[in-house]
Amino acid sequence: xxxxxxxxxxxxxxxxxxxxxxxxxxxxxxxxxxxxxxxxxxxxxxxxxxxxxxxxxxxxxxxxxxxxxxxxxxxxxxxxxxxxxxxxxxxxxxxxxxxxxxxxxxxxxxxxxxxxxxxxxxxxxxxxxxxxxxxxxxxxxxxxxxxxxxxxxxxxxxxxxxxxxxxxxxxxxxxxxxxxxxxxxxxxxxxxxxxxxxxxxxxxxxxxxxxxxxxxxxxxxxxxxxxxxxxxxxxxxxxxxxxxxxxxxxxxxxxxxxxxxxxxxxxxxxxxxxxxxxxxxxxxxxxxxxxxxxxxxxxxxxxxxxxxxxxxxxxxxxxxxxxxxxxxxxxxxxxxxxxxxxxxxxxxxxxxxxxxxxxxxxxxxxxxxxxxxxxxxxxxxxxxxxxxxxxxxxxxxxxxxxxxxxxxxxxxxxxxxxxxxxxxxxxxxxxxxxxxxxxxxxxxxxxxxxxxxxxxxxxxxxxxxxxxxxxxxxxxxxxxxxxxxxxxxxxxxxxxxxxxxxxxxxxxxxxxxxxxxxxxxxxxxxxxxxxxxxxxxxxxxxxxxxxxxxxxxxxxxxxxxxxxxxxxxxxxxxxxxxxxxxxxxxxxxxxxxxxxxxxxxxxxxxxxxxxxxxxxxxxxxxxxxxxxxxxxxxxxxxxxxxxxxxxx
Numbered sequence: 001x002x003x004x005x006x007x008x009x010x011x012x013x014x015x016x017x018x019x020x021x022x023x024x025x026x027x028x029x030x031x032x033x034x035x036x037x038x039x040x041x042x043x044x045x046x047x048x049x050x051x052x053x054x055x056x057x058x059x060x061x062x063x064x065x066x067x068x069x070x071x072x073x074x075x076x077x078x079x080x081x082x083x084x085x086x087x088x089x090x091x092x093x094x095x096x097x098x099x100x101x102x103x104x105x106x107x108x109x110x111x112x113x114x115x116x117x118x119x120x121x122x123x124x125x126x127x128x129x130x131x132x133x134x135x136x137x138x139x140x141x142x143x144x145x146x147x148x149x150x151x152x153x154x155x156x157x158x159x160x161x162x163x164x165x166x167x168x169x170x171x172x173x174x175x176x177x178x179x180x181x182x183x184x185x186x187x188x189x190x191x192x193x194x195x196x197x198x199x200x201x202x203x204x205x206x207x208x209x210x211x212x213x214x215x216x217x218x219x220x221x222x223x224x225x226x227x228x229x230x231x232x233x234x235x236x237x238x239x240x241x242x243x244x245x246x247x248x249x250x251x252x253x254x255x256x257x258x259x260x261x262x263x264x265x266x267x268x269x270x271x272x273x274x275x276x277x278x279x280x281x282x283x284x285x286x287x288x289x290x291x292x293x294x295x296x297x298x299x300x301x302x303x304x305x306x307x308x309x310x311x312x313x314x315x316x317x318x319x320x321x322x323x324x325x326x327x328x329x330x331x332x333x334x335x336x337x338x339x340x341x342x343x344x345x346x347x348x349x350x351x352x353x354x355x356x357x358x359x360x361x362x363x364x365x366x367x368x369x370x371x372x373x374x375x376x377x378x379x380x381x382x383x384x385x386x387x388x389x390x391x392x393x394x395x396x397x398x399x400x401x402x403x404x405x406x407x408x409x410x411x412x413x414x415x416x417x418x419x420x421x422x423x424x425x426x427x428x429x430x431x432x433x434x435x436x437x438x439x440x441x442x443x444x445x446x447x448x449x450x451x452x453x454x455x456x457x458x459x460x461x462x463x464x465x466x467x468x469x470x471x472x473x474x475x476x477x478x479x480x481x482x483x484x485x486x487x488x489x490x491x492x493x494x495x496x497x498x499x500x501x502x503x504x505x506x507x508x509x510x511x512x513x514x515x516x517x518x519x520x521x522x523x524x525x526x527x528x529x530x531x532x533x534x535x536x537x538x539x540x541x542x543x544x545x546x547x548x549x550x551x552x553x554x555x556x557x558x559x560x561x562x563x564x565x566x567x568x569x570x571x572x573x574x575x576x577x578x579x580x581x582x583x584x585x586x587x588x589x590x591x592x593x594x595x596x597x598x599x600x601x602x603x604x605x606x607x608x609x610x611x612x613x614x615x616x617x618x619x620x621x622x623x624x625x626x627x628x629x630x631x632x633x634x635x636x637x638x639x640x641x642x643x644x645x646x647x648x
Contacts (some may be wrong), residue, residue: 002027002028002043002044002045002046003020003027003028003045003046003047003048003049003112004027004028004030004036004039004040004043004045004047004048004049005017005020005027005028005029005030005049006030006032006033006035006036006048006049006050006051006054006059006062007029007030007031007049007051007054007078008031008032008051008053008054008055009051010031010253013029013031014253014379015379015382015393015394016049016108017029018382018383018386019105019108019109019382019386020112028043028045032054032055032056032057033054033055033056033057033058033059033061033062034056034057035056036048036050036054036057036062037057037062037065040066040071040073044073045073046073046074046116047073047074047075047076047112047115047116048066048073048074048075048076049076049078049112050062050063050075050076050077050078050095051077051078051079052077052078052079052090053079059077059079059090059093059095060089060090060093061093063075063077063090063093063094063095064093064094066094067093067094074096074097074115074116075094075095075096075097076095076096076097076098076099076111076112076115077090077095077097077098077099078099079098079099079100096115097111097114097115099111105391105392105393106367106391106408107408109391127159127162127163129162129165129206129209129220130206131143131144131205131206132162132201132206132209134155134158134159134162141155141158143201143204143205143206144205146204146205148200148201148204148206149200150197150200151193151196153193154193154196154197154200157174157193157194157197158197158201158209160174161209161210161218161219161220162220164220165219165220165222166219167219168213168216168217168218168219169217169218169219170216170217171190171191171217173217174190174217174218175189175190188500188504194210194218197210198210208221209221214518214529214532214533251300251380254375254376254379254380255340257375257376258292258295258296258340258376259337259340261288261291261292262288262292262333262336262337262340264284264285264288265285265288265289265311265329265333266333267281267285268281268282268284268285268315269326269329269330269333272326272329273326282315283420285315286312286315286316286420287420287421289308289311289312289315290312290418290420290447291373291374291377292304292305292308292311292336293305293308293309293312293447293468293469295374295376295377295469296308296336296340296469300471301339301340302469303339304335304336304339304340305468305469307332307335307336307339308336309447310328310332311329311332311333314328314329314332315329366389366390366391366411366412366480366483367390367391367392367408367409367410367411367412368385368390368391368392368393368410368411368412368413368414368479369392369393369394369395369401369404369405369410369412369413369414370382370385370392370393370394370395370413370414371394371395371398371400371401371413371414371415371416371426371429372394372396372414372415372416372445373396373397373416373418373419373420373421374416375394375396378394378396379394380472381394381414381472381475381476382394383472384472384473384475384476385476385479388476388480390476390479397419397421397422398419398422398424398426398428398429399422401415401429402429402432409440410440411440411441411483412440412441412442412443412479412482412483413433413440413441413442413443414442414443414445414475414479415429415430415442415443415444415445416444416445416446417444417446417448417453418446418447418448426444426446427456427460430442430444430457430460430461430462431460433461434460434461438512438513438514439461441463441464441482441483442461442462442463442464443462443463443464443465443466443478443479443482444457444462444464444465444466445466445468445470445475446465446466446467446468447467447468447469449467453465463482464478464479464482466478491515491516491535491536491537491608491611492515492516492517492518492533492534492535492536492537493510493515493516493517493518493535493536493537493538493539493604494518494520494529494530494533494535494537494538494539495517495518495519495520495538495539495540496520496521496523496526496538496539496540496541496544496549496552497521497539497540497541497544497570498521498522498523498541498544498545499521499541500521502541502570503519503521505595506519506539507519509597509600509601510600510601510604513601513605515604518533518535523544523545523546523547523552524546524547526547526552527555530556530562535565536565536566536608536611537565537566537567537568537604537607537608537611538553538556538565538566538567538568539567539568539569539570539604540552540553540567540568540569540570541569541570541571542569542570542571542573542578542582543571549569549570549571550569550581550582550585550587551585553567553569553582553585553586553587554585554586556586557585557586563586564611565611566588566589566607566608566610566611567586567587567588567589568587568588568589568590568591568603568604568607569582569587569589569590569591570591570593570595571590571591571592571593572592572593572594573592574592588607589603589607591603
């Protein structure tokens with residue numbers, strides 16, 4: 001897919017271009033409306049991303065003129081103006097969609113996918129699965145000679161499974177692909193559509209086309225014979241992209257900004273020579289030297305970074321002592337300039353960005369927010385994070401960071417402590433994040449050298465402390481390790497209740513805390529699901545069809561492989577006899593309905609922590625012996641042929 005990006009903000013355009021390139025889109029960049037127009041005339045694009053306020057030719061007139069030329073290319077307007085009048089004007093001009101800055105990168109990608117789904121189906125060949133044929137040119141589905149009548153959503157679901165036969169689609173992923181981003185339905189709608197599609201396929205003779213992968217989602221069932229056609233046999237992941245992201249490319253784009261910073265320090269040295277040096281000039285030069293320490297080191301200029309540190313130290317002394325340091329300052333600045341002009345960045349190994357997670361779509365891409373006032377360094381970190389399979393965005397001030405946090409919660413935050421142009425430091429934001437629930441892991445990334453700062457970060461709940469200079473690759477590697485460790489602390493829960501509303505509510509309450517949920521509405525599948533999923537904790541409804549939660553609890557306690565797994569029972573009954581039955585059956589806790597959200601969360605984590613502590617004690621006292629040696633370990637995905645509730 002080829003996309004035209006028309007944006008005059010160079011830094012913003014760089015981030016968007018690199019994000020899209022790593023999603024395997026071919027991106028052409030135009031910095032003004034006229035250049036964008038020329039490119040649109042010269043090439044056929046699948047999508048145009050268009051800023052509203054552009055030099056030479058603004059976004060509104062660009063849209064109008066393209067539509068007047070009968071250009072039907074989807075256009076997504078991107079602008080900082082958030083008024084209904086502007087939005088209406090943009091849509092009236094012919095734009096297909098409208099996105100207001102600042103926005104979440106996931107939302108941008110979702111809207112792009114939605115627009116690209118339009119208008120190109122006629123070019124695609126017939127897709128086959130045995131005797132099942134789907135023809136995009138006329139939107140018809142047949143099995144043998146029999147025409148299958150499907151609704152629009154059922155057709156879209158079937159086409160998605162046929163086009164990506166090896167991909168597992170979670171319910172959230174299906175919502176993202178097939179429903180409007182602005183007004184997504186509940187995940188119950190996915191289950192309803194899947195069930196209806198299966199019934200129609202089965203009625204036509206196409207049995208078991210879509211299989212349920214328990215706890216993960218749905219996918220096209222593998223065929224033993226006949227073999228799938230060429231299109232269906234292609235791997236679900238997209239082809240690897242030959243053009244690689246690396247720091248050299250980003251440095252070439254951003255290096256002029258660092259020469260500008262050096263120029264500010266040079267002006268300070270000149271002011272010293274002419275006796276015009278002031279505290280204001282001193283602070284400005286100090287701020288630029290501080291930024292260079294971390295930035296140059298991140299781009300591979302280790303020696304220049306160390307020299308910048310020396311400049312920072314020299315600028316921190318009293319003005320009256322500067323005379324003796326004047327010559328030293330001039331020499332250091334000149335040496336850094338020479339290094340940046342003469343030395344290329346160390347060559348880096350060519351590492352292809354990983355394919356999008358089609359093979360494991362149930363794993364959401366980790367969302368990283370980078371908060372640093374050094375725009376060049378932040379962009380380098382964003383690019384490095386994207387190549388590692390993350391969704392990353394940057395905020396260049398604490399105010400921007402707070403705005404982004406209000407719009408969407410990231411999975412992890414990389415936070416600088418120093419913001420010289422602000423009255424605040426990163427500590428204020430870290431303190432705010434420390435009170436947030438569920439918690440977001442924060443890694444401090446700073447050039448400040450202070451043990452007191454390290455202690456303060458630890459007290460405020462920071463999960464890591466990185467000292468600049470350090471390469472973006474090392475930074476993102478640390479981010480990945482912290483995120484993995486943070487997510488590993490969460491447990492896997494098997495929840496059994498025939499009330500779908502209760503299951504959906506429990507999902508909405510527990511999933512944001514990083515807990516992996518397996519939701520089951522059919523108690524007859526409890527035992528097979530238990531052995532397949534290997535949960536850390538069970539939550540059982542008490543009144544279930546065919547068997548009670550108390551009986552399930554007794555079944556678990558009677559088996560030596562599972563008799564130590566924590567069990568919580570949910571019930572609306574409050575009589576002492578029922579409570580006694582629950583605990584006599586071996587339950588660890590009893591939660592009365594209506595469920596109080598904070599109480600539920602506290603009880604779940606309390607039981608998980610106790611279980612983890614017990615396993616550690618057993619491991620320490622009896623090395624080599626598991627607390628539950630017979631408990632099975634699942635090392636591969638397992639499919640369950642049912643319409644049970646599935647959560648990614």
